[in-house]
Amino acid sequence: MRLAKNIAVSETGFLFNPGSGDSFSCNPVAADVINLLKEGKSAAQISAQIISKYDVDEAEFEKDLQDFWMQLKENNLLNTSATK
């Protein structure tokens, strides 16, 4: 899974899609996920890093992460053809 081409992400988690003009604000956890995604980390690696950083139940986080992938996909922020 990769972010779509040219998606700009600020340190504070503000996302801008230059292709559509859409912009989004992410909370700190979502911003971490996005930044890890930008670094080319896999979904499993992202899960592992977030779970080790935050005090969160693994099952609960996995569920939230799936929801987050869906949101990114619905808003055309993912390049779903590329898999890592």
Next chain:
Amino acid sequence: MAKKKVIHIGVTGLNNIDSPGPGIAVIRGLRENGKYEVRIIGLSYESMEPGIYMPGMADKVYQIPYPAAGTDALLQRLTYIHDTERLDLIIPNFDAELYNFIKLADKLAELGIQTFLPSLEQLDARDKINLFHFGKQHDLLVPRDRTIHQVYEIPKVATELSYPIVVKGKYYEAYVCYNYEQAEKAFHKLHAKWGLPIIIQEFVKGTEVNVAALGDGKGNAISIIPMRKMYITDKGKAWAGITIEDDDLSEMARKFISTTKWKGGFELEVMKTADNKLYIMEVNPRFPAWIYLTAGAGQNQPAALMHMALGDTVKPMKKYKVGKLFLRYAWDLIIDVEQFQQISAFGEL
């Protein structure tokens, strides 16, 4: 430091209201051209056009006759203005006045007044009435449409295109209609305001994107800036927008310019569907009201048009800033009644 040459430019479209004309945005671009000092001669139709009174915009304003008065009346008035102001260039900014200005282009040139406008053939080809045919000719996607003159033609056309349909005025305004009652109401409203014919267009679902572009008249695209509206008024006008990067959209504008050899500024209103197809909804044959965003994004289209009209060499501009926003605002001007009186009674301010 050498003194800059002063260029005298007539600009229309000073109606900087909630559905603004492009005049003020064009003037702002011209003032930032970097090479010349500009003296702006505002050309207005009505005394309540805010651009007449806005500080720092027009240096002098003259009222000109409505387009319906014809080319003779316009030429007479422009000759009078030229005698005093020594105009170098006129940039008209309304669809409805373009016909007269294009017709007068040669006579104005004889007076020493330049214009940088499309030909009448180019103007007609992109007219709403001819747009579908134009699209077919040049392999550009345009929604199917029908031109009607009578309200009773709606049911037949609606059957062909199927609801929802878009009912459009000859010059401006469009309504998405989901049934006959809505279409009939829209027909009468647009007929009363803009006259006949009325255009019924197939509804295309998608995201609206716009392109402001400038052609040199030889098939070269001097500037192409795509924009997505972020906030739309109840009149469908952009109140905020952002520059975007869309190669397909830019390519479409480039193709439009190369096939038509368009001369001057124009705006493409495009619908991008979920499967990324680009439909041209309309081609506006002049700069849009948001044209100052092109200057903000690094490609000052009004200034580039001015340079080309004056014979300066202008190279195609490639780079621009993606993610530049414009946000319109309303501002109450305080005007003395003497000023209002002056423009109303004497047609000059």
